[in-house]
Amino acid sequence: MSIFKIKPLLSLLLSSLLLSCALGHGLNYTIAATAPPLFAKQDALAYTINLLENHPEIKQRLLEPTHLTLGEDWAYQSQTYGSESTMLHLIALQIKAMAERNAIQSTEDVLDPEFGIGSKNHKDKGTINNPLS
Amino acid sequence: MSFAEPLKNDLIRFARKQSLVWHQQNVDIKLKFTLYFLRTQHPHKTLKLRKQLKKYQLDLELLLRKALSSHLLSEFIQPAKKSYRA
Numbered sequence: 001m002s003i004f005k006i007k008p009l010l011s012l013l014l015s016s017l018l019l020s021c022a023l024g025h026g027l028n029y030t031i032a033a034t035a036p037p038l039f040a041k042q043d044a045l046a047y048t049i050n051l052l053e054n055h056p057e058i059k060q061r062l063l064e065p066t067h068l069t070l071g072e073d074w075a076y077q078s079q080t081y082g083s084e085s086t087m088l089h090l091i092a093l094q095i096k097a098m099a100e101r102n103a104i105q106s107t108e109d110v111l112d113p114e115f116g117i118g119s120k121n122h123k124d125k126g127t128i129n130n131p132l133s
Numbered sequence: 134m135s136f137a138e139p140l141k142n143d144l145i146r147f148a149r150k151q152s153l154v155w156h157q158q159n160v161d162i163k164l165k166f167t168l169y170f171l172r173t174q175h176p177h178k179t180l181k182l183r184k185q186l187k188k189y190q191l192d193l194e195l196l197l198r199k200a201l202s203s204h205l206l207s208e209f210i211q212p213a214k215k216s217y218r219a
Contacts, residue, residue, distance in 0.1 A: 079142070082150040089153050097203060126145040 029092050032100045038107070039099035044092040051107065052088070058111070058118040062087055069118070079123045091117060094128050104128070139178045140171065144200075160201050167197055 029045040039047070052059040061067050065080045081087035098104045115121045116128055147170050148156075155163070171179040183193050 078146055079149065083152065085153040086149065086151060086156060089156055090149065124142065124145075126141070126148075 029096060031096050035099040036102060036105045044096035048088050048092040048095060061118050076123050098128055140175060140182055143175055160198060163201050164198055
């Protein structure tokens with residue numbers, strides 16, 4: 001089996017392990033029913049895993065200190081996450097919190113180039129879609 | 134300007150570098166580790182922040198606890214404001 005076939009499988013395995021690990025610790029990633037329709041009653045961790053699987057370039061930027069995105073001249077440097085599991089956990093909890101405050105309505109908000117995941121604001125200020133932070 | 138500005142990047146970096154197991158601990162344990170990190174790695178900045186907070190009758194431990202519980206650093210930095218899209 002080639003490396004190209006193994007990589008997605010490993011990624012899926014890691015995601016499943018993380019999900020079961022989180023459930024084992026009784027962590028609640030379920031977004032409240034009062035959140036916007038896209039997020040209401042969703043599992044924030046599953047949403048985050050899926051989101052970053054679909055945007056590998058953002059995932060790479062969050063994990064690799066010197067990774068430069070095309071057309072950008074800055075990287076996350078020392079503000080990268082120490083591990084993929086920590087990254088997924090923290091981003092999932094932020095998405096849950098922001099959705100429950102009705103501060104995000106869509107995936108476009110989460111990936112907003114100025115204030116979303118992978119933006120300079122997120123790198124430096126730690127929050128998603130919050131220019132006041 | 135936010136109260137925690139001088140320590141904000143250090144706190145974000147500290148949190149992002151911890152393991153998932155660390156994040157899954159209860160808030161009391163994480164608070165102790167965070168305070169230890171501030172005291173040992175950034176004693177001067179921490180002292181300065183404590184003095185600033187005291188002027189407004191705010192407490193560093195309480196603010197850190199709130200930040201660790203809410204998962205939103207902005208709650209710690211700007212407790213009175215909401216997101217612009219809220």
